[in-house]
Each structure stands twice: as C-alpha cells, then as structure tokens.
Amino acid sequence: MPSTAVRSEPAAALPAATVLNDVHSRLNRTRVDAVLRPSSVPAAIDAVRASARAGESLAVMGARHAMGGQQFLSGGRVLDLGALDRVTGFDDGRGLVTVEAGIRWPALLAWLAAHPGNTRGWTIRQKQTGADDFSLGGALASNIHGRGLAFAPFVDDVESLTLIDADGTLVQASRRVNPELFALVAGGYGLFGAVIGITLRLVPRTTLVREVRMTRATQLMADFDAAIASGCTYGDFQFTVDAASEDFLDLGILSCYRPTDGDPGHAHRRALDARDFSRLLSLAHTEPGRAFAEYAAFYLATDGQRYASDEQQAGVYLGDYHAPIDACLGHAGSEMITELYMPRARLADFLGAAADSLRRTRAQAIYGTVRLIERDGDSLLAWAREPWACVVFNLHVRHDVAGLAAAAHSFRALIDLALARGGSYYLTYHRWAQREQVEAAYPRFGAFLRAKRAFDPAGRWCSDWYRHHCRLFGEAPA
Missing domain, CATH: 3.40.462 (Vanillyl-alcohol Oxidase; Chain A, domain 3)
Structure with a gap:
C-alpha cells in the first residue's frame, strides 16, 4: 500500500455546482459544490487532508447505484473513488485478492481470468446480479448480497479493508484488527471513512x-x-x-x-x-x-x-x-x-x-x-x-x-x-x-449514530442520507 508520506498530484475536481443523480431511479438530483476525483491513493489522502484543514465534509461516491442519497452531499464536496480501480495484491495459496475500492466487478473478473498466477481458478463467491457496473467499495458500504442460497451478505467475503480516516490517515480494519471499525464500515454507507482497499476472499470457479x-x-x-x-x-x-x-x-x-x-x-x-x-x-x-x-x-x-x-451472476443493465x-x-x-x-x-x-x-x-x-x-x-x-x-x-x-x-x-x-x-x-x-x-427494522440504529459521532466527531464524512436520518431521529449531525 502506498505510504501516507508520498505526495502526488491534487485530486481533479469537476466545476463548481455540479449536478449528480443516482443511476437507476434518477430521483436524487443533487447539486454539489465540487466532485474530487483522485487518481491514486496518495491523491485521495491529500484530498481528505485538504478538506480537514478547510473544515469541509465529504461524501464518498462510487458507481452511484444507491438510491437513498448515501453518495451525495447537497452543497458540499464529493470524493469520487472511481479511478482507484487497480488490483494491488493476490495470494493464490490462500485465495485472497486485494483491490482498490473503485474497481468494478467486470474488471476484477477479467483480471482473475487472465492472471497467470491464478493457478487454482479462484473467482468471486457473490455479487449483485441485476447489473455488473458496481464498485466493490459501494458493495461493502451497502453490504450487498447476490442469489446464493446459503450465503451471508458481502461482508462475509471480506478479509480486511483499508480506509482513510477523518484526519487523512490510512487505517487497517478486520475482524482481528480494529474490529469495531470493521463492523461499522460494512453496511455503514461511507460514514466512517473512505475505503480505498479491500482484501476479498475468493472461491474456486465451478x-x-x-x-x-x-x-x-x-x-x-x-x-x-x-x-x-x-x-x-x-x-x-x-x-x-x-x-x-x-x-x-x-x-x-x-x-x-x-x-x-x-x-x-x-x-x-x-x-x-x-x-x-x-x-x-x-x-x-x-x-x-x-x-x-x-x-x-x-x-x-x-x-x-x-x-x-461467476458467469451466472452477470447481468445486463439498461441505463x-x-x-x-x-x-x-x-x-x-x-x-x-x-x-x-x-x-x-x-x-x-x-x-x-x-x-x-x-x-x-x-x-x-x-x-x-x-x-x-x-x-x-x-x-x-x-x-x-x-x-x-x-x-x-x-x-x-x-x-x-x-x-x-x-x-x-x-x-x-x-x-x-x-x-x-x-x-x-x-x-x-x-x-x-x-x-x-x-x-x-434496525434496533441498533441509535447505536450506529452514536458510533458515528464517536469515530468522526468533526463530521468529516457526511451525506444527504446521514443528514436525513439525523433529522428523523432529532439529532444534530456529527
């Protein structure tokens, strides 16, 4: 993983007052101040640190398929991690692959199919089946599932993750290292940091x-x-x-x-x-x-x-x-x-x-x-x-x-x-x-909001979805 000390080009930004929307329902038309598009992990770290110095909040965006405003921040800044789409590690013996969070399912599947070191025919266990162009970071943030008959949600396939916290520091989390953070990030809709790396457990292709x-x-x-x-x-x-x-x-x-x-x-x-x-x-x-x-x-x-x-999980999506x-x-x-x-x-x-x-x-x-x-x-x-x-x-x-x-x-x-x-x-x-x-439906939602405030008291990570639920529960956003 790149060192946090490495400097790089600043994150590219779209013009001010950019209008975004979700891909499927198109019911979340949102005007944001800027969209930052870092092309590397160091650039993403720089973008977060710059936002911290300015006291700005950030929403994290991937493929824009969530429909509740999780990836948008009205009048704020959005960190688009779509360019962080590389495979950064592979363990053929253990069946593990490490990817940047912006990678989409087709790119990962193509890499696994073509990689000469994949001697055991490793592939993914599950993905969403209604479409393919989803980011793995978004899959973790919403804790997706597929059509497995006896599978737990996507978090069950995740070995560990790396995220950028509110101060712009790289943090590792797994079931053994920072387990509380790991439990919050999986299904946490980007409110506990920008996930930039995921190590995924694979299964043999059958x-x-x-x-x-x-x-x-x-x-x-x-x-x-x-x-x-x-x-x-x-x-x-x-x-x-x-x-x-x-x-x-x-x-x-x-x-x-x-x-x-x-x-x-x-x-x-x-x-x-x-x-x-x-x-x-x-x-x-x-x-x-x-x-x-x-x-x-x-x-x-x-x-x-x-x-x-893996092929039977692919889906034709008509945008x-x-x-x-x-x-x-x-x-x-x-x-x-x-x-x-x-x-x-x-x-x-x-x-x-x-x-x-x-x-x-x-x-x-x-x-x-x-x-x-x-x-x-x-x-x-x-x-x-x-x-x-x-x-x-x-x-x-x-x-x-x-x-x-x-x-x-x-x-x-x-x-x-x-x-x-x-x-x-x-x-x-x-x-x-x-x-x-x-x-x-979510008896621990109050605990989730309290954990958000504890892990991110400055409110670095925010979204319209988070603001809505704070209003719903009569709480001020972190």
Whole structure:
C-alpha cells in the first residue's frame, strides 16, 4: 500500500455546482459544490487532508447505484473513488485478492481470468446480479448480497479493508484488527471513512447446471429447501407482476444452480441480450401478463444449460431504457427498488398481503424476485439479522409530486407488512421509511449514530442520507 508520506498530484475536481443523480431511479438530483476525483491513493489522502484543514465534509461516491442519497452531499464536496480501480495484491495459496475500492466487478473478473498466477481458478463467491457496473467499495458500504442460497451478505467475503480516516490517515480494519471499525464500515454507507482497499476472499470457479421450474409462493420455501438439499448453491424466484391476474406475486419461475462436472460450454446456449431486455421491460409497463409469459417461456427453455459460477451472476443493465417508455406512458418516470425481509415461514403470507397492498395503493410492479440470505454476524447495522427470505420489488414511480407521494405511501405499506411478520427492509434504496419503521427494522440504529459521532466527531464524512436520518431521529449531525 502506498505510504501516507508520498505526495502526488491534487485530486481533479469537476466545476463548481455540479449536478449528480443516482443511476437507476434518477430521483436524487443533487447539486454539489465540487466532485474530487483522485487518481491514486496518495491523491485521495491529500484530498481528505485538504478538506480537514478547510473544515469541509465529504461524501464518498462510487458507481452511484444507491438510491437513498448515501453518495451525495447537497452543497458540499464529493470524493469520487472511481479511478482507484487497480488490483494491488493476490495470494493464490490462500485465495485472497486485494483491490482498490473503485474497481468494478467486470474488471476484477477479467483480471482473475487472465492472471497467470491464478493457478487454482479462484473467482468471486457473490455479487449483485441485476447489473455488473458496481464498485466493490459501494458493495461493502451497502453490504450487498447476490442469489446464493446459503450465503451471508458481502461482508462475509471480506478479509480486511483499508480506509482513510477523518484526519487523512490510512487505517487497517478486520475482524482481528480494529474490529469495531470493521463492523461499522460494512453496511455503514461511507460514514466512517473512505475505503480505498479491500482484501476479498475468493472461491474456486465451478460449473453449474441451471434447473428451472414453475412454482407458487405457497410451495416456494419447500422448493428452495429441496434445491439446497440436492446441492444447489444459487437460485432465485421471479414472480409475475400482473396485478390484474390471480397469479400476481404468486406464480413464478424458480431457477436454481447445481454444481456439475465438466466445462460450462457456450454452444447453442439461449440468452437474452440488451434488446430483448429492453423490449420486455417496456412490455412490463404496458402488458405485464404478456411480458411475464414471454420471460417464463425463455427461462423454461434454458433448463439444463451450464454456466460458470461467476458467469451466472452477470447481468445486463439498461441505463437509458426509460426514455421511450416515458414517451409511451406520457409522463416522466423510472423504477425504484425496495427490498423486504421476513422469516422464511412467513414468505407466502407476506407475498399474499403485498399483492393486496400493491393493488390497494395502485402501485405498479415492473419486476420482482425472491432470494434467501443467511445471518450477518459481522456488521453493527446488519440488515440480515436472521436467516431470512428477501423479496425485491421494482416499482414504477412517476416523477411528479403526486407520483412521489404515492410511491412513499406504497413503500411504507410494504415495510409495515414485513415488520408485522418480524422482518425488516433494506436501507439502500430510498428514504421513505418513518422513524418508527427504522427503529423496528434496525434496533441498533441509535447505536450506529452514536458510533458515528464517536469515530468522526468533526463530521468529516457526511451525506444527504446521514443528514436525513439525523433529522428523523432529532439529532444534530456529527
């Protein structure tokens, strides 16, 4: 790791009063004073020290996929770590790779595939599956998960990290070194320092065979359990989003992946490309029943196809797909994600209640899936407090006052349904939860805010997300 004594070029800055937004929902248009883009670790250290001397706060930004304002600071400065994207260490014997936090998943996977020293075929265990262009620093900050059937969240794959603290000093943290800081940074949304290095635990690359069937919510957990018992390591359930159908949030496609011998192979493999996804997404807004029928037919036809364990986690992401949909619908809009958690025994009950709630609030679901998660024993602000079922909704949101108010109402209603079943929700995707919902879902949120003040009393690290929650809890920001 570069020494803190090394001087380098100053961090490049975008012009003052830059306007930023999140990539997916585009509901966080934020005017910031400056965006600092250091091209090296020493330059990032210099940027933090300069901000400390000036008494300025910083938000840390990666790929801009969080939707709650975690990476933005209205009227403030943003530290964009996207240029810190190098692999800095690799241990073939132990299956460890050390990367700068701005690296994106495709770059890491390409490096591992091409590196001659990777003699054992090491690769990642999990990543987000809806897209690929996420930074690993952002993955740690929001403590993401993938479609693993028996995995804890991403922190479980992290061996150690290096961050720049409020004074511009490099600090190491792991489960053995600075464990309290490690627990705060994982899922801490950039509020405890700028993570610039992550050492990741890898797994051997394997070949998987996809097993696809149609099933229903009432049978889903039994099907998941049977898949796990048969050796499947990944899987998810994608349900129909046609609110006019009796099958709404009930009938769906269960796709599981079981290790098998041999190479993955690519010959005659069926796959959806960007044009296919664009057409299906457009159709989901106007003819959701037809969109699901076509999607289900495609997936059923892929039963038996083989994939590499890292390859099956890749996803096609359409960044600008909504413009033609807006023209068709006659209003500006986008999809906002929410993710709910509940005890697995309550999953079917939750989906039935969610179907009623979405119909009642007239919310339009565009896409939805169910996954599993194991308990997170590392993070202070853990969302996976139990081995839960995870339900993800992409809901269409109109970009006007009435549309935003309706979305907030729909999302709060879904959170209440999860909480009533002993569950929780994911903090990453919006700021619409009320204080009592935050407290019920995250009993340690007050401790999180107190730890923030203790570790960063000068308030060097800040964000609109943090300011919002301080207001919600009646506390002044650090």
